[in-house]
Amino acid sequence: MNKSDATNQYVVFKLKEEYYGIPISYVKTLEKVTDITRVPNAEEYVIGVMNLRGEVVPVIDLRLRFGFEANEKNEDSRTIVLSLDDLIIGLSVDSSSGVLTIDDENIDSAAKFINSFEDDYIKGIGKVDGRMIILVDIHKLVNNKLEAN
Amino acid sequence: MDMNQYLDIFIEESKEHLQSMNQILLQLENDHADIGMINEIFRVAHTIKGMAGTMGYTHIAHLTHEMENALQLVRSGEIKIDSAIIDVLFQCFDKLEKYVDAVESNGNEGDDDSTELIELIKNTILKKDTEIIMQERSDFSKNPTKLKVDSHVENAVKRAWEKEYNAYLVSVELNTKCMLKAARAYIVINELESIAEIIYSSPSIEDIEDEKFDLKFQFIVVTKADDKVIKSKLKNIMEIEAVLVDDLRENNILEFDKTNEDTFEDTFAFEEKSDYDDKKLDDGSTSVEKNESNSDEKASKPKIGKTVRVEIERLDNLMNLVSELIIIKTRLEDIDSDGTSTNMHEATEYLERITTSLHDAVMKVRMVPVERVFNRFPRMVRDLAKELGKDIILKMRGQDTELDRTVIDEIGDPLIHLIRNSIDHGIELPSAREKLGKDKDAIVELIAYSDGNSVVIEVTDDGAGIDLDVIKKKALEKGTITSEEYQAISDDDAIKLLFNAGFSTAKEVTDLSGRGVGLDVVRTKIESLGGNIEINTSLGKGSKFIIRLPLTLAIIQALLVKVSSERYAIPLKSIKEITTICESKIRQIQGNEVVLYRNVTLPIKRMAEVFNIKEEIKDNSEEDEKLVVIVKKGNKTVGIIVDDLIGQQEVVIKSLGKYLVNVKAIAGATILGNGSIALIVDTNSFF
Numbered sequence A: 001m002n003k004s005d006a007t008n009q010y011v012v013f014k015l016k017e018e019y020y021g022i023p024i025s026y027v028k029t030l031e032k033v034t035d036i037t038r039v040p041n042a043e044e045y046v047i048g049v050m051n052l053r054g055e056v057v058p059v060i061d062l063r064l065r066f067g068f069e070a071n072e073k074n075e076d077s078r079t080i081v082l083s084l085d086d087l088i089i090g091l092s093v094d095s096s097s098g099v100l101t102i103d104d105e106n107i108d109s110a111a112k113f114i115n116s117f118e119d120d121y122i123k124g125i126g127k128v129d130g131r132m133i134i135l136v137d138i139h140k141l142v143n144n145k146l147e148a149n
Numbered sequence B: 001m002d003m004n005q006y007l008d009i010f011i012e013e014s015k016e017h018l019q020s021m022n023q024i025l026l027q028l029e030n031d032h033a034d035i036g037m038i039n040e041i042f043r044v045a046h047t048i049k050g051m052a053g054t055m056g057y058t059h060i061a062h063l064t065h066e067m068e069n070a071l072q073l074v075r076s077g078e079i080k081i082d083s084a085i086i087d088v089l090f091q092c093f094d095k096l097e098k099y100v101d102a103v104e105s106n107g108n109e110g111d112d113d114s115t116e117l118i119e120l121i122k123n124t125i126l127k128k129d130t131e132i133i134m135q136e137r138s139d140f141s142k143n144p145t146k147l148k149v150d151s152h153v154e155n156a157v158k159r160a161w162e163k164e165y166n167a168y169l170v171s172v173e174l175n176t177k178c179m180l181k182a183a184r185a186y187i188v189i190n191e192l193e194s195i196a197e198i199i200y201s202s203p204s205i206e207d208i209e210d211e212k213f214d215l216k217f218q219f220i221v222v223t224k225a226d227d228k229v230i231k232s233k234l235k236n237i238m239e240i241e242a243v244l245v246d247d248l249r250e251n252n253i254l255e256f257d258k259t260n261e262d263t264f265e266d267t268f269a270f271e272e273k274s275d276y277d278d279k280k281l282d283d284g285s286t287s288v289e290k291n292e293s294n295s296d297e298k299a300s301k302p303k304i305g306k307t308v309r310v311e312i313e314r315l316d317n318l319m320n321l322v323s324e325l326i327i328i329k330t331r332l333e334d335i336d337s338d339g340t341s342t343n344m345h346e347a348t349e350y351l352e353r354i355t356t357s358l359h360d361a362v363m364k365v366r367m368v369p370v371e372r373v374f375n376r377f378p379r380m381v382r383d384l385a386k387e388l389g390k391d392i393i394l395k396m397r398g399q400d401t402e403l404d405r406t407v408i409d410e411i412g413d414p415l416i417h418l419i420r421n422s423i424d425h426g427i428e429l430p431s432a433r434e435k436l437g438k439d440k441d442a443i444v445e446l447i448a449y450s451d452g453n454s455v456v457i458e459v460t461d462d463g464a465g466i467d468l469d470v471i472k473k474k475a476l477e478k479g480t481i482t483s484e485e486y487q488a489i490s491d492d493d494a495i496k497l498l499f500n501a502g503f504s505t506a507k508e509v510t511d512l513s514g515r516g517v518g519l520d521v522v523r524t525k526i527e528s529l530g531g532n533i534e535i536n537t538s539l540g541k542g543s544k545f546i547i548r549l550p551l552t553l554a555i556i557q558a559l560l561v562k563v564s565s566e567r568y569a570i571p572l573k574s575i576k577e578i579t580t581i582c583e584s585k586i587r588q589i590q591g592n593e594v595v596l597y598r599n600v601t602l603p604i605k606r607m608a609e610v611f612n613i614k615e616e617i618k619d620n621s622e623e624d625e626k627l628v629v630i631v632k633k634g635n636k637t638v639g640i641i642v643d644d645l646i647g648q649q650e651v652v653i654k655s656l657g658k659y660l661v662n663v664k665a666i667a668g669a670t671i672l673g674n675g676s677i678a679l680i681v682d683t684n685s686f687f
Helices: A138-148 B004-030 B035-055 B058-075 B083-106 B115-126 B151-162 B181-195 B205-209 B227-235 B273-278 B284-299 B312-338 B341-366 B377-388 B405-426 B430-435 B468-478 B483-488 B491-497 B501-505 B507-512 B519-528
Strands: A009-015 A018-023 A027-032 A046-052 A055-061 A078-084 A087-093 A095-101 A107-109 A122-128 A131-136 B147-149 B166-174 B197-202 B216-223 B240-247 B254-256 B367-369 B392-397 B402-404 B442-451 B454-461 B532-538 B542-550 B555-563 B566-571 B575-582 B587-589 B592-597 B600-606 B625-633 B636-642 B644-652 B666-671 B677-681
Touching (some): A009 A078, A027 A046, A046 B677, A078 A095, B004 B083, B004 B377, B058 B115, B166 B181, B402 B405, B405 B442, B405 B519, B566 B644, B575 B636
Parallel strands (some): A018 A131, B147 B254, B566 B677, B600 B636
Antiparallel strands (some): A078 A087, B166 B240, B454 B542, B575 B625
8 A cells, every 4th residue: 555645644642641643534624722612511521612713613622531631731732623524523632743654554453452441442553663653443432422412 | 326416406406397397287277278388297297207217216207207198198189188187297296296305305216106196197197098018029938948046045935935925037128229238227126126125136236237148137036016016117117128027936937956955044034125224134145235235225325415596696796795805805914014093994894894795695695585485385275275175365475585594494384384274274164254245265365575684474364363262261271371360361462372382282272263283383483493473363354473583593683691701692582681680589499599570480590500600709709689681481481690791792603513412501602703602592491
């Protein structure tokens, strides 16, 4: 497979001490953290809605989603805006460190690991230059809630 | 073959054609002799046939084809139009409408092949036996070649017999002129699969798809339907030379291959037709087709977006405004450099003017004339009048009044309800009308006009009107009002009783006076659209229902309030009044807070509690006066305590998106002038 193929490119971001990756095809934009309006009575990890150029986009704090403690947003904090199917959603992360190409042969399937998360959102582990990138299963992350509705 | 991209166009155009067909039919009913009308229906039927044929909707194509056949006879003067024929044409129209609706909601036209209706056409119009007889070519012999099949096919067939399904050998021969053999065969397979299960095919499905066959192909199918149905289904497909359907029970045409016996025992299970799709069959020969039909089904369930047809003029207008926006942008950039405040002021004023026009222009793009809804009423009134034996003239005015597309989609049902009510209960029988000295023909009027920021639709009848005394008595009996209220109640309030939910289910009211069935449903619907409904009635003379609807749903007037540091928008429509009350006057009754306000108990909700807002520490927490926004739902009211009022503002409603559906008490969001988002409160959830 071609190395520059978009299917192998991942937007990499940091959450606590670990690096995570999301397939670039789902990523619409990367935004600095803007004003977020809290939505009462929504799930705890939904920190609110943001104004993305006139569009109202719900934002999930990925730390809370993964069961970590919340943190103060700072200069490095980013919101990754995903577009999947007809859903637009923002993920709030600690920082973002660009795009990496990870070939399939460098990805270990998640089945090998014992999951530390309650829900299984890991699709696999990518290895790049000795770094480990946890690849997130976006569909599971988002759809679990949709199905629950 | 991906037709999805054309689906929207197909639906939109078919609907338009059907609409004109409906109108013509109604005209034709009044003037049987007009051959121009017949030509017009013929043309419409032909167009629909063409479109449906291209899209592969064989049922529609077939039905319209039969209509054409029939209309041809009328055109050529062989038969004369009479009311029976028009009734049949109306039925055809209904059926076509159903098909198109099915296409719109499911992406396919459904299984109904309207055999009965086609029979009816033939019997009523064609009268003489014009059944198109399938030509059966002589070389397509009655005894088809023997087929060699596996034992599991044999088992499947036997099983079918046990379960009283029929098993047939279907042999199809394509016309030599057929251009796309694989496509044609694919249609045949699709048709077959809609009524039967294909358990064997020769050549194999893959080969058929790859066009690796001559002109003939054969299937073994099991089905509950009989051979005539299969035959008639397949006959409809174009470019088919001959179809033979042989019952396997009667003709010993299968030669079973005994080599690999018993391995497939119990692997083939029969399902009722409806279960076909979600059942995985592990029988080797069928699984291929199953997978195929599944994936095909997925593909054929397209998303049909809501579309609006827009006059090019309106788009041009939009374009102009956008270009003006760009001009003002550059102008603002220039101001930055010379920095005079008068210029700045001028520029912002200009900008304001453009945004207002732009807003208007965009709103206009979303507007659809009410004609779209009104169009179906002549037919409905005609049918109802016939059914009830009443003579009714429907008058419509203001069809070109425009409403937002979303409102148009929703307003149909309430209007149908009101018109039905008027005709069913309001209007007297012709004999009764003559006794009363009224004109035998009753008049139902449907008027639409715009009035300021709203659109008014009136449904008027000159029937019996509503007997308020009967309503009052009923309300008293049902305990809706007390006997004191019964004495004191004004006519206006009495009419409002009709909209009470309790009244809608009360059969007695319907029998006595009518006007009670589901009026609360009508009211709820209209209120959910941000509108309201009134009734004017005068006993013996008729009644008038007045519906007032907002021009658009997307923009509303709202009151911005502040609770702690958060801002919320409350739709102005649902606000009754704003007042202050003393904290000390709030009482706890069974855990609910209430206050006596103007001698009425008013339930109190605290916005901060409902929305879990963290209270800011205030300097004067002793403050006794509380700001209360009183909101209404029907005749119920609730007071909502807020911290501060920001002001009234026009806000654009935005949805929170699919991810945040069903968030309690939130109707949507809006973007404020400073770019931040305020949530719009769903006041109905406070009740």
